[in-house]
Amino acid sequence: MDEIQSLLHGFAVALSFKNFALMFVGVILGVIIGVLPGLGGANGVAILLPLTFAMAQTPGGTTSAIILLSCIYWGALFGGAITSILFNIPGEPWSVATTFDGYPLGQKGRAGEALTAAFTSSFVGALVAVVVITFLSPIVARFALAFGPPEFFAVYLLTFCAFVGTSKEPVFKTLASMMLGFALASVGSDPVTGTLRLTFGSTHMLAGFDFLIAVIGLFGIGEILLTLEEGLAFKGASAKINFRVVLETWRRLPTYWKTSMRSSAVGCFMGIVPGGATPASFMSYGVARRFSKDGEKFGTGQLEGVVAPETAAHAAGTSALLPMLTLGVPGSPTAAVLLGGLLIWGLQPGPLLFVEQKDFVWGLIASMYLGNIAGLIVVLTCVPLFAAILRIPFSVIAPIIMVVCAIGAYTVHNAIFDVWMMVVFGVTGYVFKKLSYPLAPMVLAIVLGDRAESSFRQAMLVSQGELNVFFSNALVGSMTALSLFLLLWPIVSAAIAWVRGKRSG
Amino acid sequence: MSAGSGGRAAFSHKTAEIAVAALLLLLGAIAIFDSARLGFAWGEDGPQPGYFPFYVALIICVSSLVNLVRALVAGPGKSKTFVEIGQLKLVLAVLVPTAIYAALIGWVGIYVASVLFVGFFMRWLGKYPWWKVLAVSAGNSVVFFLIFEIWFVIPLPKGPIEALLGLN
């Protein structure tokens, strides 16, 4: 096994005292970045990039530099879940789906369990992805090449269909909310012709509505307003804050092994394609809800509903580094910045990187194993600390959360207008929730709308307007068919039930 | 809602439904108007720029219309309360300061605005003694200043006071 030898060599490269210290520094910085919305992984890595410039010039320095930066990335992946569970505010886009069950768990006083489950599943997802990277990289890189515009559209369609379809809210309210998301996603320049759409001449609207601002407002501020109705207190203050909760949760987690495996598979697929960690988390949550025997109870505080999105997000985030290294295609904004870093340091990502820069590549892969272990240790020891935040009185913590949200909204585009939009989204979230307009489909539409439309129209350009391009080969055809099947599943299952009832009756 | 049930209603559920549906209808109409300007046909090589926004907005309008009609025909008998006056007061007690806060950021910068905002909350809603109020609100801004301006070198909006202290 060549890979094992190379990997052992990689561990030798990565395991210097300096690199080990850098790993912990990176992870801790990453967790801070992950906790603060707006200060995203991409931001954090980009800011530290110039610092690594000097570092990369010493012998073996590029490995140290990438270890520092990639550990910030792992830390951010871990950290995004914390505020999702405690305050319904996703620190990072990929932890939106974690709020669906994580926040209700927190409110029930089970924040410690939810956090442990989130961190542990992140680790499992990452581990599976690193194993895939270690042993399957050449095959996987070829697989990613098969993805053209129609295939990408099919991936987004699949994400969408896996997630929607089983909504309990009124159909027309779901539709209105989802389409509002798509409309918001289309504000700004049109991806194919470059014309400005729905901006009405306002310079504030040029950049469009960022997903993060909508989410901070709809979920975070909206939730604070809802909480207020019932008095000036957070629920869930009774959370257990001792370390035993970690061990107790660990005892329960193995029962969700099927969900973990499924979510890891979804995550790796989405990371390699590359479709992104955020869609991966939504897709995985949707799939878990369909397949779980407790699917009906999803959204009310199921540990499984935390395991699924976190596993997939971390698996996708990790495996996204593979297309970056082998093809030079970044699978996420953070990967894009890391890619820029490699180029600045004089490394050329691409098929030859694995041949010419063995030390670097295998050092990085080894650091993925080590960095994630370091990350898990850091965040797990902090679980009691995080859970204790809920005990801080409401009138102190609520305004601080608002300040964090405002800073987060501002930093997305460096615009005060976005802080205003956050407040507007907050009121929208509050009213929508009370009138049972579902928020999740709207958020998913904002995430996917832009990308799905681009790939659809790219595909139409390529095929000169022929829709059958979505069935033109086995790959895209099976994904499209699967999406349609998932979308129509409620109708299909109703029909099956009807036929069965007729037979037995 | 559990707390203070039996309080007087500020809005009925029905009013809220009608207002939201009407607002969405309006938004949809605006979007349709702009998409029509861009062209929403299916051109030679696929959809034009306005194609997706147009149909998306059309669906918003149609579903809002359905929601509007449903809300209008719903009998007044089973009309629930959307929000009670007591609850609304609490919500506004946070929402109004938040809006003022957002406005202040542009004038005095985010750090000073945050001191005022956190301080106001703690004093007015939490009834904390002044020294605690000051310590927490100022400490909060200092910590954020250190994180953003010093560690991560991300400039956040600053106002005249920072300029006076030579911090920007």
Place this chain on the structure above:
Amino acid sequence: MEPFALSFRVGVFLLSCAALYGAAAGPLMAQQSWQPSKTVEFIVPAGTGGGADQMSRAIQGIVAKYKLMKQSMVVINKAGGAGSEGFLDVKNSKGDPHKIIITLSNLFTTPLATNTPFNWRDLTPVQMLALDQFVLWVNADSPYKSAKEYIEAAKKAGPNKFKMAGTGAKQEDQIITAAIEQKTGAKFIYVPFKGGGDVAVQLVGKHADSTVNNPIEAMAHWRGGKLRPLCVFDPKRMPYKTKVTDKMAWGDIPTCKEGGLDVDYLMLRGIFMPADVKPEHVAFYIDLFKKVRATPEWQDLMARGAFNQTALTGKEYADWVAREEARHVALMKAAGFIAK
């Protein structure tokens, strides 16, 4: 203050003016009369990870490493509306000497394609850092060995058969495509993607027939034997002689004109400031970038990206920008890219 400081300042001021109006910066320029008094914002009118972003972060790293500035420099991405967000920000910061912006071709294309109200004349030109090259690439498995063969094949296949993948809509890649079409009569399907890396991979995966990727975007795949360069859109061959693949160096790629395709295009990587800044502000940044360009790191960056290292300042720079603007207007008008 030393007694001769005043006269010295006047001297430097005159020198700065001289530099601004096109004279070569003399050795005395190292002494400055003006220094930034707070953090300098380096605006990138494009997203994180792209070519402009990489260059600006490399500059930030070089400035920090060699301590070329007392105050720090922060890179801020303002990509909205094809870069309008960033340009409008600088336009609206009249007289602010603590703000600089790096430009791409969207300096010309965005206002024309979207009607956003800005023009390079709303900014103060500081320094051309380099020009980015464009190369016509095809998949290595395709039969085309020269630009001429490829264009002939595209013409023979008829309009809308050959697919050209590129970065962005109505920006540099699509403009080059339009220029090729106007010169040769071939008609491509232009498919816009988000980033240069994606474009290169689409070509490797055979989802497109050709691209006009920048050297750095396609280099890894060229070295991996997946792509073939046909010609470079520079009037002169690239000066880099070090072998990139087993057989070829960047300098071995023929110019498009040599290959029978009379189209040239280079993309500006230049620095601008807000309008109404004082000459000493401009002089400071010209000197700063002079120091940056002298570092080995910058030289490495130039060689790796196979940049054209033309670096103009002052009037020459402004004239170059004006000429380029006129060319973009003509090309975009002919292609029908100008917003009504």
